[in-house]
Amino acid sequence: MNHTRRQLLAGGIGLFSLASCSRDELWSAIAPGETPASLVPPANAELDLASHVLLRTSFGIRPGDREELSTLAPTMEAAVDAWLAAQLAPEAIDDSACEHALRRFETLREPIGELFEYRERVLRRDLVGATLQRAVMTRHQLREVMCHFWSDHFNIDISKGECAWLKTADDREVVRRHALGRFEDLLRASAKSPAMLWYLDGRVNQKSTPTDKPNENYARELLELHTLGVDGGYSQRDVMKVARCLTGWTVRDRKGFFKGRVEFRRELHDDGEKLVLGERIASGGGEQDLERVIAIVAAHPSTARHLARKLCRRFLSDDATGLDEVASAFTNSRGDIAATLAALFAHPAFRDPQLRGAKLKRPFHFVASCLRATDAKSDCGPALIEYLERMGQAPFQHPTPDGYPEHAAAWTGTLLWRWRFAAVLASGEIAGTRIEAAALSQRLDGAAGTLAQLLGRAPDAAELEAANAAGEDALALALASPAFQRC
Amino acid sequence: MGERALIVVFLRGAADGLTLVPPVGDDDYHRARPTLAVHAKQGLKLDGFFALHPLLAPLQPRFEAGELSIVHACGSQDDTRSHFYAQDLMERAGVSVSGGWLGRFLRAQLEAEGGGFTGGALDALSVGTAVCESLRGAPTVTAMESLSDLGGGAAMGRLRQRLGCLYESDQLLGAPARSALDASARLAQLEDQGEPPRHGAIYPSAATDGDVAQHFGVRMRLVARLIHGGLGLRAACVDIEGWDSHFVQSSLLEPQLRALGSGLAAFARDLGPRLADTSVVVMTEFGRRVGENASLGTDHGRGGAMFVLGGGTRGGVHCRWPSLRAEALDGPGDLPVVHDYRDVLAGVLARHGAVDLARVFPDCTLAPMDV
Numbered sequence: 001m002n003h004t005r006r007q008l009l010a011g012g013i014g015l016f017s018l019a020s021c022s023r024d025e026l027w028s029a030i031a032p033g034e035t036p037a038s039l040v041p042p043a044n045a046e047l048d049l050a051s052h053v054l055l056r057t058s059f060g061i062r063p064g065d066r067e068e069l070s071t072l073a074p075t076m077e078a079a080v081d082a083w084l085a086a087q088l089a090p091e092a093i094d095d096s097a098c099e100h101a102l103r104r105f106e107t108l109r110e111p112i113g114e115l116f117e118y119r120e121r122v123l124r125r126d127l128v129g130a131t132l133q134r135a136v137m138t139r140h141q142l143r144e145v146m147c148h149f150w151s152d153h154f155n156i157d158i159s160k161g162e163c164a165w166l167k168t169a170d171d172r173e174v175v176r177r178h179a180l181g182r183f184e185d186l187l188r189a190s191a192k193s194p195a196m197l198w199y200l201d202g203r204v205n206q207k208s209t210p211t212d213k214p215n216e217n218y219a220r221e222l223l224e225l226h227t228l229g230v231d232g233g234y235s236q237r238d239v240m241k242v243a244r245c246l247t248g249w250t251v252r253d254r255k256g257f258f259k260g261r262v263e264f265r266r267e268l269h270d271d272g273e274k275l276v277l278g279e280r281i282a283s284g285g286g287e288q289d290l291e292r293v294i295a296i297v298a299a300h301p302s303t304a305r306h307l308a309r310k311l312c313r314r315f316l317s318d319d320a321t322g323l324d325e326v327a328s329a330f331t332n333s334r335g336d337i338a339a340t341l342a343a344l345f346a347h348p349a350f351r352d353p354q355l356r357g358a359k360l361k362r363p364f365h366f367v368a369s370c371l372r373a374t375d376a377k378s379d380c381g382p383a384l385i386e387y388l389e390r391m392g393q394a395p396f397q398h399p400t401p402d403g404y405p406e407h408a409a410a411w412t413g414t415l416l417w418r419w420r421f422a423a424v425l426a427s428g429e430i431a432g433t434r435i436e437a438a439a440l441s442q443r444l445d446g447a448a449g450t451l452a453q454l455l456g457r458a459p460d461a462a463e464l465e466a467a468n469a470a471g472e473d474a475l476a477l478a479l480a481s482p483a484f485q486r487c
Numbered sequence: 488m489g490e491r492a493l494i495v496v497f498l499r500g501a502a503d504g505l506t507l508v509p510p511v512g513d514d515d516y517h518r519a520r521p522t523l524a525v526h527a528k529q530g531l532k533l534d535g536f537f538a539l540h541p542l543l544a545p546l547q548p549r550f551e552a553g554e555l556s557i558v559h560a561c562g563s564q565d566d567t568r569s570h571f572y573a574q575d576l577m578e579r580a581g582v583s584v585s586g587g588w589l590g591r592f593l594r595a596q597l598e599a600e601g602g603g604f605t606g607g608a609l610d611a612l613s614v615g616t617a618v619c620e621s622l623r624g625a626p627t628v629t630a631m632e633s634l635s636d637l638g639g640g641a642a643m644g645r646l647r648q649r650l651g652c653l654y655e656s657d658q659l660l661g662a663p664a665r666s667a668l669d670a671s672a673r674l675a676q677l678e679d680q681g682e683p684p685r686h687g688a689i690y691p692s693a694a695t696d697g698d699v700a701q702h703f704g705v706r707m708r709l710v711a712r713l714i715h716g717g718l719g720l721r722a723a724c725v726d727i728e729g730w731d732s733h734f735v736q737s738s739l740l741e742p743q744l745r746a747l748g749s750g751l752a753a754f755a756r757d758l759g760p761r762l763a764d765t766s767v768v769v770m771t772e773f774g775r776r777v778g779e780n781a782s783l784g785t786d787h788g789r790g791g792a793m794f795v796l797g798g799g800t801r802g803g804v805h806c807r808w809p810s811l812r813a814e815a816l817d818g819p820g821d822l823p824v825v826h827d828y829r830d831v832l833a834g835v836l837a838r839h840g841a842v843d844l845a846r847v848f849p850d851c852t853l854a855p856m857d858v
Contacts, residue, residue: 120575157585157586157624159579159585159586159587159620159623159624160583160584160585161582161583201583360659360660382617386617386630389617389618389628389630390618390628390629390630391627392625392626392627392628397586397623397624398624399585399586399590399591399594399623399624400585408659412659412660412663413607413608413626413627413663413667414608414627415608415660415663415664415667416608416637416667416670416671417608417629417637419643419646419650419667419671420637420643422646423642423643423646426642427642462652462653463653466649466652466653469649470645470646470649473642473645473646473649476642476646477646477649477650477653480646480650481650481653482653482654482657482660482664485660
């Protein structure tokens, strides 16, 4: 702080007090919040259940997370259950510190028409920065993890068409609103989202003359990626029929009035009869055709299996097959996402010690977990986001509709940049981001304790030896270590 | 040895194609540009009709050796005259597409080679601090300005050895860690060596060629060092800013032209035989108005000039010249776009083994130019 202030004074800027005050406010706004002054590093040689659950269902263990979890119930098993239950109904958890920090990103709150007043780069900076800020700061960690899951599932690349202006609204009104709600609501919101109508060309899917061919792009991805899955038992005929049902849903572009407004234009809709996945949709349905399609695909048994498999790959292991219990929970709850997740977390497979630490953190997860583990204060500004771009996982920039890949093999080429990131973060070289390594080490009682806190378990002999030998680089080494890349 | 590398030099701000490569044989050119035209005697002879700007003299030997192709009256089919929009559009190469054209190219190549998403750490390089639009969507992109951004730093040097031990026996990450450590060590080595440019190349200096030239030279030299270092570079993007010459164009463009000429020539020389498998493409978002304005500058136009250097290019000037008669001009008096820039890029990518040009440029019907 003094450093900043001195620079301002040296620069002879008359408004130094105001400037430094707003800087102070910034640093206090992004402070990660209260954590216990003294911490108890985990002593187990292997990841215990608490560390495992925190690693899998959050963006990394923050100092104090384990302590907080352990206060929820007398046994670790019960405490973990209580923690997961609370995370699945996060409205009760106070998240005002995170909300406060997010107020800096003004464009997040703009109604859709107003978004067009901003330049693409400003919107991208805010949306991407806020996404990282949330992952680092929110106490609704599981919901945030699910927001990322759905952002991949309903991938939208902001470099396409007008998505740069519209994704902010999609993120707010589709993904975040329904992340732990009902899948059918999420799906319907996505189908009518202006950003999705741009990204998968739904807006140009229309039939105004008998020879017009519908644009099948969205219909295909709706079945292949969003619902039934590639082997879900639909045919090319179904894709065409779904596309016909969705003709006429369009979005006003930025060249005229009511920018970004979604409209159903009956004159562009194919109002004939259609047969979708064996169900008859009568002619003359108009805009109700969309409702019928969403209801049919959301309730299809293949959708339950497809989502169960994807959730299991996210929370169990890269090559997991979908657990039947998870698919049944989805079906029985009529697509309640929280209930589906609860079934997954209650399953013995989720607690299997063999699978602990077996997944590779994707780059975004890695960066967020570095910031969380070190109690960093960060403005999540361009200097930090740059590292995500360099590691190939800046939010909302995956070009193809399948979203950023989940499996580890896709990300093993990013080590060099992870190490580099670990080194610059530990040495405080990233503008707008800082950590207090000495204070952290003191709270954790030295290098061994820091390492245990970061890894979620006691370090092994090789790790300890390397950390001791690394001296002042111990923190960088720990963040760059193979164990810290995993979750 | 090594991969074929494609280097894209983007002239930001709309470089005036009629100054880079003046059509000295067209009388209408001299009429439209009474003060700014390059005279036939000053211009460096290319094919008699077109000349090269005298400040691009360092490139003339490359043209004579058939290593430099020039495409004139080329650009984007979109008639926007906004820099920002035109650059984005050109780098994405389409409206309804995701990512940039180089990003899509690299992804298609890696998938075809069975590499999935795992490219090498240094496959694609954006020289600067941020990833340029053209490279978005590539499997991996590295943005860096100097070798020390990634390879060096005392901390990385110290970490390398210890990381080697920790990753050694890791089943999933052991092999990628070895390759990353290797790349990192080689970068550090390149940094330490401080090896002079090869083949007697001399990169521009601020003292003799100006700041813009030195800046560009440093960036091109970084690219050359990575190519010589055998780090697997496949694509790199380098920018030269500052081509928006609305006022007093000749003095504004002088340092720019010097930078382009001396920087590219030094790079070509530095590469030596490697120039044969390295393509350099020089492009800009659009050209400039044919007629000069009242402040001795030129305003935003349409068609411009593109250069392709090395990489097995055919050499020569390629253009169906539309003439500069008033009735041939586009909109407010602009050189029309006769050749789509994507056809030029497609021709170059074909020499780089592109497996799926339709995926790289999905938004148009391609007619790749063999230049």
